[in-house]
Amino acid sequence: MATELVRAEQLTLERQHKTVLDNISLSLSAGQILTLIGPNGCGKSTLVKVLLGLEKVDRGTVWRAPGLRIGYMPQRLQLDDRLPLTVGGFLALSRHAKPGDIEHWLERLNIRALQQQSVHRLSGGEWQRVLLARALLNRPQWLVLDEPVQGVDVQGQLELYELIPQLRDELGCAVVMVSHDLHLVMAATDEVVCLNGHVCCSGHPDQVSVDPAYLSLFGRQPAMAHYTHHHDHAHCLDGHVEPTRGGSV
Numbered sequence: 001m002a003t004e005l006v007r008a009e010q011l012t013l014e015r016q017h018k019t020v021l022d023n024i025s026l027s028l029s030a031g032q033i034l035t036l037i038g039p040n041g042c043g044k045s046t047l048v049k050v051l052l053g054l055e056k057v058d059r060g061t062v063w064r065a066p067g068l069r070i071g072y073m074p075q076r077l078q079l080d081d082r083l084p085l086t087v088g089g090f091l092a093l094s095r096h097a098k099p100g101d102i103e104h105w106l107e108r109l110n111i112r113a114l115q116q117q118s119v120h121r122l123s124g125g126e127w128q129r130v131l132l133a134r135a136l137l138n139r140p141q142w143l144v145l146d147e148p149v150q151g152v153d154v155q156g157q158l159e160l161y162e163l164i165p166q167l168r169d170e171l172g173c174a175v176v177m178v179s180h181d182l183h184l185v186m187a188a189t190d191e192v193v194c195l196n197g198h199v200c201c202s203g204h205p206d207q208v209s210v211d212p213a214y215l216s217l218f219g220r221q222p223a224m225a226h227y228t229h230h231h232d233h234a235h236c237l238d239g240h241v242e243p244t245r246g247g248s249v
């Protein structure tokens with residue numbers, strides 16, 4: 001049986017007379033990818049912060065495996081745009097940055113060409129990859145991604161969601177991610193927890209996508225085929241095309 005890394009029991013949190021989290025329990029094991037899904041304001045980011053120990057609950061408990069290495073990609077990270085800062089410089093600010101690791105993750109996420117570029121001149125998709133690189137610097141055992149595809153076009157979203165199980169396999173880590181679109185993450189996740197303050201339903205993505213509680217929140221969406229193909233080259237950021245090892249991207 002896989003080792004349990006995080007366990008939350010009966011979490012309840014109120015803010016300004018509103019119940020943001022209502023009696024939520026969940027468990028996360030090594031190697032598992034768990035996706036939190038739900039409408040705006042349903043408590044996804046709050047739950048993530050509670051699981052990470054960044055917010056306190058009114059009732060309930062969170063247990064994390066002692067010494068767990070965590071990589072966190074927050075939903076928002078505001079940088080002062082008067083601060084001159086390159087991507088490499090930004091990553092070097094992380095206390096986990098070790099020589100070679102920054103280059104390794106920039107290369108792995110296909111953004112090596114951005115190392116000397118100003119962080120203020122990145123596209124939404126590039127910035128998300130830089131934030132992901134930052135979360136990977138300490139080779140986390142638990143990777144937490146709060147809306148990792150924000151500001152990314154649909155093709156970029158599919159690529160990022162393909163990357164997440166690969167990273168899980170490479171690092172052997174567990175992943176918790178927040179998403180708005182079940183159909184886009186279906187292939188990349190083992191378990192879905194559908195939130196609306198409380199847990200509306202949870203389970204394998206195929207089960208959740210037909211659960212009446214999920215359908216009453218999101219309606220019946222046209223099923224999106226998850227298209228994959230083998231590709232023998234990569235399109236680099238500077239525009240040139242490069243053959244790839246193993247023949248797939």
Ligand SMILES: Nc1ncnc2c1ncn2[C@@H]1O[C@H](COP(=O)(O)OP(=O)(O)OP(=O)(O)O)[C@@H](O)[C@H]1O
Nearest residue numbers: 015016020038039040041042043044045046047075
């Ligand atoms: N400190 C706070 N004080 C008051 N209300 C708060 C506080 N933190 C969160 N909330 C409220 O709790 C609810 C859940 O917020 P949260 O950011 O967790 O939602 P979310 O599901 O991540 O939303 P989104 O999909 O829009 O990012 C919202 O209605 C928010 O306004």
